[in-house]
Amino acid sequence: MKTVHLVSVLVNALSLTIASTALAQPVPVTTPVPVAAPTGHPLKGVIVDIVAEKKALLVKHEEIPGVMRAMTMLLKVDAPTLASAQKGQVITATLLKKSDGWWLENITPLAPTP
Numbered sequence: 001m002k003t004v005h006l007v008s009v010l011v012n013a014l015s016l017t018i019a020s021t022a023l024a025q026p027v028p029v030t031t032p033v034p035v036a037a038p039t040g041h042p043l044k045g046v047i048v049d050i051v052a053e054k055k056a057l058l059v060k061h062e063e064i065p066g067v068m069r070a071m072t073m074l075l076k077v078d079a080p081t082l083a084s085a086q087k088g089q090v091i092t093a094t095l096l097k098k099s100d101g102w103w104l105e106n107i108t109p110l111a112p113t114p
């Protein structure tokens with residue numbers, strides 16, 4: 001039993017060494033993330049229509065687990081996105097819930113599959 005005890009003492013000493021080595025490393029400076037920032041959900045879908053008068057896209061999107069089932073819905077976008085959006089485009093984007101509804105950001109068109 002003495003051997004076992006010795007081993008555990010050695011292990012403890014070793015982990016203390018590792019711990020103090022880790023503490024000696026410079027701590028990386030991280031920018032604090034604003035708590036109020038809305039969390040986005042990754043979305044994949046197709047632009048079915050561009051509804052300029054509502055500054056929104058009609059998007060048929062795949063299921064977003066824990067958020068919503070697959071459906072076709074209007075999603076608000078900013079002006080540049082509205083201007084560059086194309087019907088039939090397959091996209092990935094970030095779905096964001098804001099106080100005035102659902103928004104789509106970071107839209108990235110996917111190359112059409114042959």
Ligand SMILES: [Cu+2]
Nearest residue numbers: 068069071073
């Ligand atoms: Cu939806």
